[in-house]
Amino acid sequence: MNSKNYSKVAVGGTFDKFHDGHKKLLSTAFEIGDRVEIGVTSDAFGGLKGNIDSCEERMKNLKIFFSDKSNFTVVPLEDPYGTTIYDEDFEAIVVSAETEPTAVKINEIRMSKGMRPIDIVVVSFVLAYDGNPISSTRIRSGEINKNGNYIK
Numbered sequence: 001m002n003s004k005n006y007s008k009v010a011v012g013g014t015f016d017k018f019h020d021g022h023k024k025l026l027s028t029a030f031e032i033g034d035r036v037e038i039g040v041t042s043d044a045f046g047g048l049k050g051n052i053d054s055c056e057e058r059m060k061n062l063k064i065f066f067s068d069k070s071n072f073t074v075v076p077l078e079d080p081y082g083t084t085i086y087d088e089d090f091e092a093i094v095v096s097a098e099t100e101p102t103a104v105k106i107n108e109i110r111m112s113k114g115m116r117p118i119d120i121v122v123v124s125f126v127l128a129y130d131g132n133p134i135s136s137t138r139i140r141s142g143e144i145n146k147n148g149n150y151i152k
Contacts, residue, residue, distance in 0.1 A: 009033030
């Protein structure tokens with residue numbers, strides 16, 4: 001049975017310290033989309049978050065993780081919107097609750113250009129052992145590991 005609902009789906013992020021939350025977000029995109037475009041924040045744009053792995057390294061990690069799939073592209077993001085505000089083919093975007101406002105803004109921009117809005121699919125956070133969301137920031141600080149387990 002084909003559970004895919006959309007021809008082309010967007011998903012974006014920094015994807016630093018690739019963790020279980022990222023896996024859930026991206027897996028959802030692959031579950032609902034025939035084709036997936038994964039936007040990865042560029043060094044300049046992603047660097048606003050602090051000390052993160054290079055864009056090249058983060059893109060390579062995604063390609064390795066999804067090496068069994070061929071229906072995706074990985075592109076650098078220079079801004080919060082990427083190609084979603086230019087490409088008519090997108091039908092949906094997969095986001096976390098944290099980035100849902102960006103998806104709403106994408107639709108505002110699309111509609112102002114006469115493009116149809118895209119469906120917004122919100123994925124819930126993956127929680128760490130303490131009930132708080134797994135995040136790259138928490139992993140970088142040494143508070144939790146990539147699976148959300150305590151490491152101090």
